[in-house]
């Protein structure tokens with residue numbers, strides 16, 4: 403079975419479509435949350451996700467805000483403005499769909515959360531020390547996270563009690579994972595690692611291998627839609643730089 407692993411789509415349907423067609427064929431989809439927020443296409447993105455095979459989708463902090471679980475004033479001004487716009491541009495059915503998403507799930511050897519196993523909505527696993535503190539907060543081999551918009555792998559090795567961390571650099575090259583690790587596929591709709599291309603992972607459970615991918619998409623078109631919707635200009639500008 404081939405699994406597509408995505409996160410932080412952030413209402414960018416052009417990036418999502420590019421990932422979906424680039425990743426084909428796949429039998430299952432794992433999404434680590436933040437389907438909405440920032441971008442111009444929340445409704446389209448939710449509808450596309452709903453149509454994907456064997457979807458497991460986690461609830462991100464932006465999804466939680468739009469569905470009323472956490473207050474908008476927990477976000478910075480620009481994110482808040484976009485979230486308010488989301489609440490007015492997502493159908494009731496899809497708000498309900500967001501509300502029903504899980505904060506934390508464990509399936510087989512994998513734990514799923516948006517931010518971190520310690521604080522699923524808010525913690526950013528950005529460095530080795532934060533990753534190390536989180537290693538004891540899940541019991542499975544792998545914990546999949548999103549939230550930082552930064553593709554990364556943090557591994558706990560037997561020979562070394564401390565963790566090692568690296569940003570995945572080799573695109574389209576299969577790799578295997580250590581006994582205990584935290585993995586982030588990066589962001590589909592708003593990468594922040596200074597690479598504007600949409601980021602995702604695939605997993606082949608027959609081979610036991612993972613693969614990291616980047617795919618270009620029509621950023622100008624999305625920027626135009628962000629401006630036309632009256633969403634904060636910053637959310638358009640950042641896409642071409644990947645931050």
Ligand code: ZN
Pocket residue numbers: 410412436462549550551
């Ligand atoms: Zn996000």
